[in-house]
Amino acid sequence: MFYFLDELTVHPGKVQGFLARYKERYIPGAQARGLTLVGTWVTPPVEVDGEPCTVVAMWSIPSEQAFWTQKHTARNDPAVAAWWKEARASLSRRERRYLNAASFSPLR
Amino acid sequence: MLRRVMFLKPRDGVTEQQMDGLFRACQEAPRHIPGVVGMQGGKNLIARVPEDAYMVDTLYRDLAAYETYRHHPYHEEALKPLFNRADPRSLVESYDAVFYEPLREEFPQPDMKNLLRRSLIVRIEPGTPPEQTLQWEKHIMEMPRHIPAIRNWAFARVMQTPRPSVWTHAWEMEIQDADAFRQYLDSPFHWGVVDRWFDPEWPMRIVAPRFLHGYYKTPATVLGWR
Numbered sequence: 085m086f087y088f089l090d091e092l093t094v095h096p097g098k099v100q101g102f103l104a105r106y107k108e109r110y111i112p113g114a115q116a117r118g119l120t121l122v123g124t125w126v127t128p129p130v131e132v133d134g135e136p137c138t139v140v141a142m143w144s145i146p147s148e149q150a151f152w153t154q155k156h157t158a159r160n161d162p163a164v165a166a167w168w169k170e171a172r173a174s175l176s177r178r179e180r181r182y183l184n185a186a187s188f189s190p191l192r
Numbered sequence: 193m194l195r196r197v198m199f200l201k202p203r204d205g206v207t208e209q210q211m212d213g214l215f216r217a218c219q220e221a222p223r224h225i226p227g228v229v230g231m232q233g234g235k236n237l238i239a240r241v242p243e244d245a246y247m248v249d250t251l252y253r254d255l256a257a258y259e260t261y262r263h264h265p266y267h268e269e270a271l272k273p274l275f276n277r278a279d280p281r282s283l284v285e286s287y288d289a290v291f292y293e294p295l296r297e298e299f300p301q302p303d304m305k306n307l308l309r310r311s312l313i314v315r316i317e318p319g320t321p322p323e324q325t326l327q328w329e330k331h332i333m334e335m336p337r338h339i340p341a342i343r344n345w346a347f348a349r350v351m352q353t354p355r356p357s358v359w360t361h362a363w364e365m366e367i368q369d370a371d372a373f374r375q376y377l378d379s380p381f382h383w384g385v386v387d388r389w390f391d392p393e394w395p396m397r398i399v400a401p402r403f404l405h406g407y408y409k410t411p412a413t414v415l416g417w418r
Contacts, residue, residue, distance in 0.1 A: 086383070148374075148377060148378040148383070151383055152383075155387070155390075155391065155392075158391075158392050158393055159390075159392045159401050160401075164392055164393065165392060168392075168393065168395075178395045179395065180391070180393060180394050180395070182384035183384075184380050184384060
């Protein structure tokens with residue numbers, strides 16, 4: 085199993101609106117490409133006035149083959165690029181981190 | 193040494209036997225044309241679009257040898273008609289070619305037999321900060337250290353002479369077989385480090401989405417031609 089983390093830092097006061105759009109506009113397409121959403125979190129846990137919030141989404145991919153298939157699908161789907169372009173207006177920072185399980189990790 | 197890699201789209205209706213004839217004509221070139229060290233081609237076994245259907249490799253002693261090749265009667269009479277769309281004998285609808293001299297190359301296994309010779313030709317997005325391009329180049333050239341399936345390899349910045357090109361880099365390798373290519377794909381260094389630069393969903397992607405990619409079977413090394 086492959087895992088990766090998306091860290092999406094949202095401008096102050098915008099996190100709820102961004103989460104709604106993420107759920108509606110991004111997640112269904114990602115799932116159709118073969119990704120499974122493990123979880124989505126917000127940090128800090130409570131929005132602080134005037135301060136940014138980061139959405140952390142963990143995704144899994146079942147195999148190497150599925151990894152490359154979803155990558156090629158995303159590359160050729162203009163909706164994916166359009167989503168991230170639109171999302172830029174809400175985000176001050178974005179990072180995607182690919183993960184390799186440590187030997188003692190319960191999730192592998 | 194000046195290397196040229198071509199990707200060919202055959203004309204409609206051209207058979208593999210006809211393309212084999214084109215490749216035989218290519219293989220004869222070094223016997224006829226001074227300064228052509230090697231020339232051969234093959235069917236791209238992982239072609240995704242018709243433009244990538246076949247590949248041809250050529251190694252010239254230098255740029256002067258390329259100019260000799262261009263004007264040599266063997267090129268004019270035996271090769272050019274097969275590649276020139278305007279010629280009724282042409283087997284090729286279109287082609288894309290890049291020229292390069294390797295920035296770095298290694299041949300730990302020059303005696304490989306019956307291998308796959310693979311080429312990836314890419315374009316770094318215009319406006320990419322030079323330091324990001326350098327980091328990407330560093331990651332590419334680190335791959336052989338992490339992925340034993342990569343045997344002989346070369347990495348290059350594409351030259352803009354003798355003809356201008358939209359492509360910026362060539363990443364070439366020789367691997368034993370399709371299983372070795374799978375090992376290459378499955379390496380965490382590949383999918384977790386290098387491929388981010390190609391990933392349409394990674395914010396720091398710098399490699400343009402369209403590229404030329406392929407491998408073909410060869411009885412012996414191409415990258416090791418000398």
